Amino acid sequence: MKISREDVLRVAELAYLDLSEKELETYRAQIDEILEYIEKLKELDTAKVEPMAQVLTDDQTADATLREDLVVPSAVAEDVLKHAPDPEPPYFRVPKVIERT
Amino acid sequence: MPVPQNGNKMATSWTIGGVREALAAKKISARELAADFYTRIEARNPELNAYLALSPERARRQADRIDALVAGGKALPPLAGVPVAIKDVISTRGTKTTCGSKILENYVPPYDATAVERLEAAGAVILGKTNCDEFAMGSSNENSAYGPVKNPVATDRVPGGSSGGSAAAVAAGLAVAALGTDTGGSIRQPGSFCGIPAMMGSYGRVSRYGLIAFASSLDRIGPFANSVRDVAAILQVIAGRDPHDSTSTTAPVPNYPDEIGKPVKGLRLGIPKDYFAEGMNAGVRKKIEAGIEVYKKLGCELIEIRMPHTDYAIAAYYIIATAEASSNLARYDGVRYGLRVEDDSLLAMYRKTRGAGFGAEVKRRIVLGTYVLSAGYYDAYYLKGQKVRTLIAQDFRDAFTKVDAILTPTSPVPAFKLGERTNDPLQMYLADIYTVTGSLAGVPGISVPCGKINGKLPVGLQIFGPAFGEARVLQLAHAFEQAGGTTV
Numbered sequence: 290m291k292i293s294r295e296d297v298l299r300v301a302e303l304a305y306l307d308l309s310e311k312e313l314e315t316y317r318a319q320i321d322e323i324l325e326y327i328e329k330l331k332e333l334d335t336a337k338v339e340p341m342a343q344v345l346t347d348d349q350t351a352d353a354t355l356r357e358d359l360v361v362p363s364a365v366a367e368d369v370l371k372h373a374p375d376p377e378p379p380y381f382r383v384p385k386v387i388e389r390t
Numbered sequence: 391m392p393v394p395q396n397g398n399k400m401a402t403s404w405t406i407g408g409v410r411e412a413l414a415a416k417k418i419s420a421r422e423l424a425a426d427f428y429t430r431i432e433a434r435n436p437e438l439n440a441y442l443a444l445s446p447e448r449a450r451r452q453a454d455r456i457d458a459l460v461a462g463g464k465a466l467p468p469l470a471g472v473p474v475a476i477k478d479v480i481s482t483r484g485t486k487t488t489c490g491s492k493i494l495e496n497y498v499p500p501y502d503a504t505a506v507e508r509l510e511a512a513g514a515v516i517l518g519k520t521n522c523d524e525f526a527m528g529s530s531n532e533n534s535a536y537g538p539v540k541n542p543v544a545t546d547r548v549p550g551g552s553s554g555g556s557a558a559a560v561a562a563g564l565a566v567a568a569l570g571t572d573t574g575g576s577i578r579q580p581g582s583f584c585g586i587p588a589m590m591g592s593y594g595r596v597s598r599y600g601l602i603a604f605a606s607s608l609d610r611i612g613p614f615a616n617s618v619r620d621v622a623a624i625l626q627v628i629a630g631r632d633p634h635d636s637t638s639t640t641a642p643v644p645n646y647p648d649e650i651g652k653p654v655k656g657l658r659l660g661i662p663k664d665y666f667a668e669g670m671n672a673g674v675r676k677k678i679e680a681g682i683e684v685y686k687k688l689g690c691e692l693i694e695i696r697m698p699h700t701d702y703a704i705a706a707y708y709i710i711a712t713a714e715a716s717s718n719l720a721r722y723d724g725v726r727y728g729l730r731v732e733d734d735s736l737l738a739m740y741r742k743t744r745g746a747g748f749g750a751e752v753k754r755r756i757v758l759g760t761y762v763l764s765a766g767y768y769d770a771y772y773l774k775g776q777k778v779r780t781l782i783a784q785d786f787r788d789a790f791t792k793v794d795a796i797l798t799p800t801s802p803v804p805a806f807k808l809g810e811r812t813n814d815p816l817q818m819y820l821a822d823i824y825t826v827t828g829s830l831a832g833v834p835g836i837s838v839p840c841g842k843i844n845g846k847l848p849v850g851l852q853i854f855g856p857a858f859g860e861a862r863v864l865q866l867a868h869a870f871e872q873a874g875g876t877t878v
Binding site for chain 2: 292296299300301303304305306307308309312315316319320322323324326327329330331332333335338339340341342344356365368372373374375383384385386
C-alpha cells in the first residue's frame with residue numbers, strides 16, 4: 290500500500306478539504322492504484338537530469354521579465370465585490386479569526 | 391434562417407469564409423445569423439447539454455456592430471459575424487463562468503480573457519459558454535457538475551473532454567468555431583471523438599489571461615472548427631504576445647491562413663514506433679495507417695523514429711498536473727467569489743466550502759497533488775516528474791532534428807459509451823497517452839479527422855510540430871483534409 294488512510298487525512302487537512310468517510314476510502318484506494326502506476330518512473334535514472342518547471346526559455350519572454358512598472362487603472366473592485374459571498378465594500382467579510390480571551 | 395452556401399440549399403454547416411461572403415452579399419445579416427444559431431441551440435442543446443450559458447444580448451450588440459459595418463460599406467474584420475462558443479473555464483465579462491463546478495456556480499467574471507477580447511475585436515459573435523469537465527479535469531466531460539455532454543455523432547457516447555461542450559457545439563453546428571483549453575489533451579481528444587479539427591498551439595502562443603488555471607505550466611487555449619482553414623483563422627486572431635500573461639511569447643506570429651496552402655511534398659514525417667505499441671484499438675490503428683498512406687501519396691517522406699520516454703509520460707503528467715492543480719485551486723476558499731458554506735470558524739468554513747463545492751475528480755486530484763508536493767514525498771514524486779518531463783521534451787527535440795513533424799493517433803480509442811469508464815480513474819488517465827507527451831514538451835499539436843470506424847465513430851490523426859511550428863502543423867493538416875484524409 291502506497292498511501293494510508295492517515296496520509297489522506299493529513300493531506301486533506303493541508304488542502305483544507307472536508308472528505309466524507311466514503312470519499313476518504315474511495316480516494317485512498319484510487320490514489321493508491323495511481324501511485325503504484327507512477328512507481329514506473331523509478332525505472333529511469335534521472336540523477337543527471339535537470340528538472341523542467343516550465344517550457345519557455347528566458348529569451349522567449351524577455352520583455353515580460355523586465356517590463357516597465359506602470360500604473361494603469363483597473364477599477365474592477367465594485368464588480369468583484371458584487372459577486373463575493375459576503376461583501377462589505379470595500380472589504381470581504383470572513384468569520385472571526387482572532388479569538389477573544 | 392438557412393441560406394444557400396457552397397451550392398447547398400440548406401446550410402447547416404457554416405464556415406468563416408461562408409459567413410463573410412453571405413454578409414458581404416447581404417444574403418443574411420449578422421443579427422439574423424446569430425438568431426438562427428440560437429434557434430438551433432434551443433432545438434438541440436436540451437439533448438446535447440453542450441452549452442451551459444448563453445449571452446444573447448452580448449451577441450446581438452456585436453452582430454449589430456457588424457451589420458452597421460456592412461451597411462456603411464466598411465471593411466469587415468477577419469471573423470465578422472462568426473458565431474463562436476467559449477469553454478466555460480475562459481472568463482467572459484458579465485456572463486457566468488462556472489468551470490463546470492458547483493464552487494463557481496454563480497461566478498460572473500469582471501473582465502474578458504484576452505482570447506475572448508481578441509475574438510470579439512476581430513468581429514466574432516460570442517454565443518455562450520460551453521460545458522466541460524470540472525476545472526478542465528477529465529477526458530469524457532462526465533466530470534461536469536452540470537451533467538455530461540453527449541456526442542452529436544452518437545448520443546449514447548461521450549464527446550471527449552475536457553472541452554467536450556466546445557467540440558460538440560461545433561460538430562453539431564451550434565457554433566461555427568469554439569475555444570477550448572488543452573492541458574493534457576483536452577482540445578485534441580474531444581476534437582478526435584467528435585470528428586472535427588482541433589488545435590493546441592505551442593505553450594506561450596496564446597495568452598492565458600482570463601483562463602481559470604488548472605495546471606499553469608501546461609494549460610493552453612486553442613480552437614475547434616469544421617475545417618483546418620477555420621482553425622488557422624481563429625488561431626491567427628488569438629495568437630501573440632499579451633502583456634497580461636508573462637508566459638505569452640514575443641515569437642512572431644506568421645500569417646497562418648497564407649501558410650496552410652503551401653505544398654507538403656518532401657516533408658519528413660516521423661512515425662514514432664513507441665506510439666504504435668499495445669493498447670491501441672484495432673479500428674483506430676487501421677484508420678491511422680490509412681491516414682499515413684495519404685501523406686505517402688502527397689509525396690512526404692515517412693521515417694520511423696523512436697521517442698523512448700513515451701511510456702513514462704502519463705505518470706509524469708499526472709504528478710505535475712495534479713501538483714499544479716492543488717496549488718491553483720487553493721484560491722477557492724469561500725471568501726472572494728463562488729460558493730461559501732458558513733461556519734463560525736474560518737478554517738472550518740474553508741474546509742466545508744471546498745468539501746461541498748468540488749466534485750469527485752477535482753478532490754481526487756487535489757489530494758494526489760497535495761500528496762506529491764508534501765514534505766517527504768516531493769523529491770520522489772514531484773521532482774522526479776519534472777526530471778522525466780525534461781526527458782520527454784528531449785525526445786521531441788531529438789525527433790525534430792530528423793523530421794519536420796510527427797504523426798500519431800490522437801487517442802487509442804474512439805468515443806466510448808457514457809458511464810463506461812467513470813469508476814476507474816487510472817484507466818481514464820491511461821487513455822491520454824498520445825496527447826500528454828506534447829503537453830509536457832510544450833509543442834503544438836492538432837487533431838484532424840481521419841475516417842470513421844464502421845462509418846460511425848470518428849478517429850483523429852494527431853500532428854505534432856516543433857515549438858512555434860504551428861504553420862507547419864496547419865499546413866500538413868490542411869493538405870491531409872484536401873487530399874481526402876478525413877474520409878479514409
